Amino acid sequence: MVLNDSEQGSNKKNQRAAARHRRADALRRRALSPVRIIFMILMLPATTAAIAVGVFLRTSEFEGPDALLHLVALAGCQAAEALVPGPYWDGEPGYHARNDTDGDGVACGATAPQFAPPQPAADPQPAAAAPQRQVGTAKFVRP
Known part of the structure; x- marks a missing residue:
């Protein structure tokens, strides 16, 4: 049995369509692979950190x-x-x-201990004054 031209053309189209469907199915299986999805989720913090470091390095003084x-x-x-x-x-x-524990403008350095100057003992301390009013300590009276 010999196929005419129209039957051969439709047969080739069906083969190409079937191949296209096979490729699409394979691509879909790879894209929706559970291993790939888990890998992408696990790499999200590393990707975010890399982006943050890159932005910091570019915008730093x-x-x-x-x-x-x-x-x-x-x-x-x-x-x-x-x-x-x-x-x-x-x-x-x-x-x-x-990192500057003593507030002298030097961080992470060994500095000599600074001692406070001695205070004269003859000065009497003034009597405790009434405490100053502070923001946020108001007492409200009901109307």
Whole structure:
């Protein structure tokens, strides 16, 4: 039995359509794979962190390596000194006020202890004055 031209053309179209459907099904199976979905969910925090670090490095007042040191110094003095040994002065990369325990403008550095000057013992303390009014301590009377 010999097929005419119209039957051969429709047969080729059916084969192409079937191949297209097979490719679409395979693509759909890969896209909706549970392993792929779980992997994407697990990678979401890493992707978010990478984007946040990239934005910080680009918008920081410091250049790239200094901005990275400044970001690491937020984790504490031990993490910052693992990259670059301190001390870090106020206004420079790596300085954060929370790492400056004594408030002298030097973070993560060994500083000499500062002693308070001695107070004269002859000055008597003034009598306790009436406490000042503070915001938020008002008492309201019912009308």
